[in-house]
Amino acid sequence: MKISVIGLGHVGLVSAVCLAELGHQVIGVDSDPEKLDKIRKGEVPFFEPGLEELLQQVFRKGLFTAAHELNQVVEQTEVTFVCVDTPPDAQGNMDLTHIRRVSWEIGQALKNKPDYHLVVIKSTVIPTTTIQVVLPILKQASAKDTDSFGLAMNPEFLREGKAVADFMQQDRIILGALDQHSEQLLEEVYRHFDSPKLKVSPSTAELIKYANNVLLASLISFSNEMANIAELIPDINLDRVFEGIYLDKRWQWCLGREPSILVYLKPGAGFGGSCLPKDTAALVQFSTERGYSPELIKSVLAINKNRLDHIIAILKSRENLASGPVSILGLTFNSDTDDIKESPSIPLIDKLVEMGMHVRAYDPYVDHLEKRGINFELCKTLKDAIANSKAALVMTAWDEFVDFAPAQWKGLMATPFLLDCRRVLKGDVLKEAGVEYMGIGDYLGRLDNCRE
Structure with missing residues (x-):
């Protein structure tokens, strides 16, 4: 397929190069001339192991080029991935300036394009952004409706330092398509992957990314809470504490079956039983009596x-x-x-x-x-x-x-x-x-x- 990727930062360049390595014809677009100049020389403007070699490889195969003019690139491709930055503003809210600008530019390019075109948001955006922000802009700028273009949200789960492997060996692919036509085209992009493909709405796809990241952040905070509590107790080897946790079979894959810990990752009426409520409350009390208030654990109980x-x-x-x-x-x-x-x-x-x-x-x-x-x-x-x-x-x-x-x-x-x-x-x-x-x-x- 002919694919364009808008925004050649960490997510965009990794995605563009890996899609090209899979055999797609990819054009990367960025508004930064210095970045484009480096990329055209086969240089990656940031550190990511294995990416530079892969970039040079797809250049040699003629599967990847870098460009500045978004309008022409959209006209030449079938699918456009939006990978622009969404930084926080002064109040901590998500700044959608780049998303809005690029959506308008894509819409303008679609105005004179006779062929159907799929727009895929890969930037991390708050739930409802794809439907309530991007879609209206595309409609207004193109003067067209969704019978002429498709829209989807396809979050990324790339870790810096392991991004190439994460893309090429994806553990799941979230297809947050607006409609069936959009879903079919997006699925075709990922036809090379045997990874589970979860077909959801755009807003669900957006929340999956946030839920995933917040969960990971919560696990880190939990670990830090344990460290804070361990500091109150003599003769504690925290490494061994966590080793004891890791040996719990519920964290481990067995015979191709999902870890049973996943049953805890499901909304419900709350936890009960003889252990969880009692032990959690006891740990809060223990810490409080020693002058430390474990806010994360207290919030779990609340x-x-x-x-x-x-x-x-x-x-x-x-x-x-x-x-x-x-x-x-x-x-x-x-x-x-x-x-x-x-x-x-x-x-x-x-x-x-x-x-x-x-x-x-x-x-x-x-x-x-x-x-x-x-x-x-x-x-x-x-x-x-x-x-x-x-x-x-x-x-x-x-x-x-x-x-x-x-x-x-x-x-x-x-x-x-x-x-x-x-x-x-x-x-x-x-x-x-x-x-x-x-x-x-x-x-x-x-x-x-x-x-x-």
């Missing part, structure tokens, strides 16, 4: 505590609930156990009962629960629990709930509203059957009512 208030706010936003009945499905803190210790379901039931709601609960492995007032009932079957219910909350990921027929949800409930607090049900299938489904993390249409 976020967990606030999950129930958020779930209740979602319920309160529904006008037809009043006194219920509401069904709580799952009482154990996790599936494959009968342990209800620190389960979020229990305080949730108590809060709903206090609000005057009639609550029915069911768990396939819990046959007894202390009486919680006249408005609470522990049911023996799932059908009993949801009969004539106005809302059902899936609090534990039991297979029985996942496998329950959509028609039965709709037929048994008074108003079939399912709030999936573990994101385990097949939402699309339920919606097709006429069930109102919402998974934790889904868009809140009544946002103001759910943020109390």
